[in-house]
Amino acid sequence: MAEPRTIARERPGRIGDSVLRPDGVEKVQGAYRFSSDLPVEGALWGATLRSPHPSARIVRLDVTPAWAIPGVETVITAADVPGLATYGLVQPDQPVFASDVVRYLGEPIAAVAADHPETCRRALEAIIVEYEVHEPLVDPERAIDGSHPPIHPGGNVIRHQRVLSGDPSVVGDIVVEGDYEIGMQDQAFLGLEAALAVPDPGAAGVELHVATQWLHEDQKQIAACLGLPASAVRLVLGGVGGAFGGREDLSLQVHICLLALRTGRPVRVHYGREESFLGHIHRHPARIWMRHHADRTGQILKIEARFVLDGGAYASTSHAVLTNAITHTQGPYRCENAVVDGWAVRTNNPPCGAMRGFGVVQACFAHESQMDKLAAACGLDPVAIRLRNAMRTGDRLITGQVVESVAPVERCIRETDALALPDEPIGGRFDDPMRLPGGAGLTADRSHIRRGIGWGVAVKNLMFSEGFDDYATARCELADGVATLKFATAEVGQGFITIAPQIARTLLGIDDVVVDRIDTGIGSAGSTSASRQTWMSGGAVDAACRKVRERLFEHVGGRWAVDPLRLVIEDDSVVDSLDPDRRITVSEATAGRRFAETVEFRHRPTQPLDENGQGDCHTAFAFVAHRAVVDVDPDLGLVKVVQIATAQDVGVALNPLSVIGQIEGGIAQGLGLAVMEEIVMRDGRMLNPSFTDYLLPTFLDMPPVLTTLVEEPDPQAPLGAKGVGEPPCISVTPAIVAAIRDAIGRDLHRVPVRPHDICL
């Protein structure tokens, strides 16, 4: 089990040290400023009017009563959007404000700016909207079969994509199949959507302080809607209270900028929790049918599958989520033959898009449930069936792509298996009822509790796919022994601002590294998503620092009249490798001098899938194994997760403490999806948009996590390091469900597993 290495306190750390967060002290003192913590003298409050219906025609919209309320400074609707009326990450299909029809409950219709949040609330109440209410389209199958008229000019199918591989006629001696269902999960970041917009004099432009995952994509979409050049819309990263995919799409951005430009005054907008549930995209609910063919030894011969992802009312990133889902059908296992049919469709449910795991979470629940069925049919145990089929570097995927990444699947499984099972007896060592399923409810009869063990293994693509021009920009400036790093990489809590200085210190032999303000004052870093920033922005910082180091070596080489290629960094000095007594500290060498380099780092190009789902669509892959131990109360259908063991392929742990934090945090979100987290929809209405009714794992729900970091540096990765954010939350969900099945001997085919799935 990998415990975080000793924290280097004596000196600021290098790559591989568990360096502490540079913003940690501010955060524990409450001094760190989130995007909700930016009061400005004279700022107005903004608020948004939203549709109370999932599908309706707006018959009448009258905002004049809102204008009449004292304290109201402006009221805006679709008529006030000066540029593009719609926006979207992949295709601009989502109106800034609905004008003729509303397509989901919570769709924005108007916004107000006023002197107080309470004035805003009254102004929104005063706006008159009359609707002709329609029957919502909520069944994705009806979007596919064409039995419901199009709810959007773009039609009801966002994307249909097949993957056909090898020989479709292959039939195995062993055939197992199942229908699986994944509920709608929410990112539930703690820091609600919040921003401050400050208009330029004369409304020539605007500065937006906002919590987002991708400053430049926001800038591009906002500018288009405002009808302004991108240079007139300057974004500054406000402190971000978590993201997990939920801030990749726009929410309040265009609205707040319009309010500020219209009033000529700074405007703040803070969503409440209910508005946050309505105002950002969610994880796609999915229905997946999967059939595995295998020989009698358990070797997979063919997989057939059908995926249906409910994209909700607008496209968001459904296009890419579907790619991920269908191209991960096989999981981390070899398979030559496949027939996969995938649909991402439009309904009057809330729009769905990015959430940690991005399509792979859904696929993994299905393929891992299938692996256990296959194991049972072949007379193998869950570990043996997975080892029998484990993918290796050089294997060809069902897309035809060859896995070039380091692929330590077998090692992840074996290392996980080697972690000790809990020595706690069922219900806990101390006869403590808190340790039983149901906890403080004291409802469990100890003699009825059953324990189970389950497995899950996953593969996750890293970075953006299908031909996207994916890059990150970083600048390094070295002067007087101090490096200043500049990038637009959204720090959302994951810790890029911790590892970026580690990279600079390691390469440049210095201690003092300053991270400049994160804003659009430099080129794009791409999105903080897809487990990509360690590789991409890390790669950009690495490359910029290396270029600066070359300049430094040229300078020192010139002074010493030696070939700069002879020079190396040792500790804090530039050293002549052929004459090691000749050395100068980097501080001295850079005194009064300044070396600056800006780099755009790209990963290798990828290809779109062709009509048969073939193509080198992904960049790289990471792997992980999870083993779950659960106690189940079959009387009340309650689950207590007792332990999670995991081994994760991380390439190189640049900061082991941060990696452990990502792993444990991801596991908590996967546990949530397994046993409690679901946005419950009925007829297009969200039944639980609050933290009272949408259940999140607490301290009491999380078990101990045993972790082994599998460190096999990936030669394709700039620092040998793979992204670590997503894999933890992917296969832990099926592992927990498998453990529940093991405990109660009943098939379970949907997540989250609800009490009545267990006991009725």
Added chain:
Amino acid sequence: MAELYRLTVNGVDHDVADAWIGESLLFVLRERIGLLGTKGACEQGECGSCSVLLDGELVCSCLVLAAAQTGRSIVTIEGIAPEGSPTDVQQAFVEAGAVQCGFCTPGLIMATQRLLERIPAPTDTEIREELSGNICRCTGYGRLVSAVVDVARRRAEGDRG
């Protein structure tokens, strides 16, 4: 608008003028008094982000009516280390890796300070039960438990020393 009322926050009296009487303590602390360390994340007392001490008891300030708290002692995250250097709890959170996005952190610091006052040597179950009113979405709680254990151990060692 209400009449002026007076709140005692971190030992200092603040006159709250021209406020709407319906404002929560959370709103008044942040927007009227300018103490932005206390965070709001659910408005229902479910997540603990807005935890403050009211006459020594841990409360969710989003559920407390500000104007009704005259004459009581209110302590916020800004008031627990008056000299400006972090408390042992704050330091342990940083060193244990218990902070990621940090939005839940001030509330958790308040809850942990109170927990260790009441139970100086809590068991694992006691830590988890006592802090279960504070939701963290980033860490999975492992490093948070580790931080609390570290503080309790160091305090015990200090007492013995």
